[in-house]
Amino acid sequence: MRKLFFYTKQQFFNFKAMQTAAGFKLLSMSQLLSSQKVGELNKNQKYYVDLSSVMGYTKTNDSQQMLFEQLFDSFGENIDFICDKMYEEDIKYIFRYIFDDFSDVDAASEEIIAEKETIIETPSRKRRIVDLNDKELDDFFKVFDASLYGHERFKEEFKKLVTAYRVFNKIGEHKILSLFLMGDSGVGKTEVARAIHKALGSRTKLAKVNFGNYSSHDALNSLIGSPLGYIGSDGGELLKRIQESDVGLILIDEFEKADSAVFNYFLDVLENGKVVNSQADEYDVNGYIIVFTSNITKENFRSKVSPELRSRFDYKGMFNLLTDTDKKKYVHFRVNQIISKYKEFVSEDIPDGLHDRVVCEVDVSKYKNMRDLNKKIKDTFVKLIGA
Numbered sequence: 001m002r003k004l005f006f007y008t009k010q011q012f013f014n015f016k017a018m019q020t021a022a023g024f025k026l027l028s029m030s031q032l033l034s035s036q037k038v039g040e041l042n043k044n045q046k047y048y049v050d051l052s053s054v055m056g057y058t059k060t061n062d063s064q065q066m067l068f069e070q071l072f073d074s075f076g077e078n079i080d081f082i083c084d085k086m087y088e089e090d091i092k093y094i095f096r097y098i099f100d101d102f103s104d105v106d107a108a109s110e111e112i113i114a115e116k117e118t119i120i121e122t123p124s125r126k127r128r129i130v131d132l133n134d135k136e137l138d139d140f141f142k143v144f145d146a147s148l149y150g151h152e153r154f155k156e157e158f159k160k161l162v163t164a165y166r167v168f169n170k171i172g173e174h175k176i177l178s179l180f181l182m183g184d185s186g187v188g189k190t191e192v193a194r195a196i197h198k199a200l201g202s203r204t205k206l207a208k209v210n211f212g213n214y215s216s217h218d219a220l221n222s223l224i225g226s227p228l229g230y231i232g233s234d235g236g237e238l239l240k241r242i243q244e245s246d247v248g249l250i251l252i253d254e255f256e257k258a259d260s261a262v263f264n265y266f267l268d269v270l271e272n273g274k275v276v277n278s279q280a281d282e283y284d285v286n287g288y289i290i291v292f293t294s295n296i297t298k299e300n301f302r303s304k305v306s307p308e309l310r311s312r313f314d315y316k317g318m319f320n321l322l323t324d325t326d327k328k329k330y331v332h333f334r335v336n337q338i339i340s341k342y343k344e345f346v347s348e349d350i351p352d353g354l355h356d357r358v359v360c361e362v363d364v365s366k367y368k369n370m371r372d373l374n375k376k377i378k379d380t381f382v383k384l385i386g387a
C-alpha cells in the first residue's frame, strides 16, 4: 500500500525534525531524480520522498504522468511519500492509480509516538530484593540455600552482600548488586540466578540474555536494538526480557563472548542503574541483581575484561567443583524429585527401595559436571524402574 501524507507550511519543519530524529530521511523528488538515486537507496533505511516539486510539471504534461506511474513501481516498501497540502486535490486525481492511502503528516508522527509508547509502557511493579521485609528476606534465603547445593562460602558472602546492598540502595549509594561468577561447566553458576529467581517468587520467565547466541560483531545491536528508521528496528532483547519478568533480576550468560562495546554498555548500566536502548527508551533497574556468568579463567578475566568494569562487580568469584558430599545431597534430592513426579504423572506403583538403589548405583566421584551426574541419575532410574 502506497501512502501519501500532506503537510502545511506550519507543519513541515516540526514534521521534518521529528522524523529525522527517529532516523528517517527526507528527500525531494527532484533531488532524487537529478542524481538518479532510486536504485541506490539503502533498502534498510526508511525514506519520505516529497512530491511537491513535480506537481507543477505533471499537471501540464500528460506523458510525464505515465513516466511517473512507471517510476513508482520501482520504489520499495521502505519509501513513503509526502506533498504540500496545496496540491492535495490535483495529486489525488493525477496519481489516482498510485496512492491508496492519504493522510495528514500528523498521523505519521503519531505512529512514531505510539511505537515508542508500546516500548516504554509502564510495567507492573517488580519484586526486588531491596523491597523485601525481614521475614520475606529470611524466606528468600531459605529457598535460595536449599536450591543451590554446595558453594557454602559463596552463600555466606552473598548474604553479607545482600544485607549491605539493602542499606546502601536505600540511601541511593548502591544501584545494582552485580555478581560475576566464573568456573567449570555444570557446577551451578547459572543455577545461582535460577535460585534467586525462584526465591523471589517469580511466576514469569527468568530475564536472561545469552551471549553464546550472538555473533560478537552484532552483539550490541541484538542486545539494545538498532536505531529507529531501520527496517526491523526494535527495542532489543535486553529490555524485552526485563519487561517480561516480574522480578528484579537479570542473568547475563556467557558474558566473555560479548565484545568491548557490550562491556562498556554494562559499565554504564552498573553505574547508573538504567538500561537504555538504541531508541533512547530508559528502564530503571535500580534495586536489581544482575548475575553475570562466564567460563573464563581467572587469568583471561584480567586480560579480557577492563579494570573499570572489573572493579564495578560487587562479587567476583570462581565456582569450584562440588564436593562428593554435596553431590550426594544433590542425588538424593533429584531421585526424590523424579520419583514424586513419576508417581504423579505415570504410576504409583514403583519397586521397593527404588530411591536407595538409585543412590547406591550412582558413584558421584566419577562426575564433575552436574549435567552428567543428572544424566546418570536418569539412566539409572529408567533401568531400575523397568526391572
Ligand SMILES: Nc1ncnc2c1ncn2[C@@H]1O[C@H](COP(=O)(O)OP(=O)(O)OP(=O)(O)O)[C@@H](O)[C@H]1O
Pocket: 147, 148, 149, 150, 151, 183, 184, 185, 186, 187, 188, 189, 190, 191, 192, 293, 294, 295, 322, 330, 370, 371, 374
Ligand atoms: N550447585 C548446584 N546446586 C544445584 N543444582 C546444580 C548445581 N550445580 C549444577 N546444578 C544442576 O546442574 C545443571 C547445570 O548447572 P548450571 O546450569 O548452573 O551450570 P553452569 O555452572 O552455569 O555451567 P555452564 O558454564 O556450562 O553454563 C543445572 O540444571 C542444575 O540443575
Ligand SMILES: [Mg+2]
Pocket: 189, 190, 191, 253, 293
Ligand atoms: Mg551456565
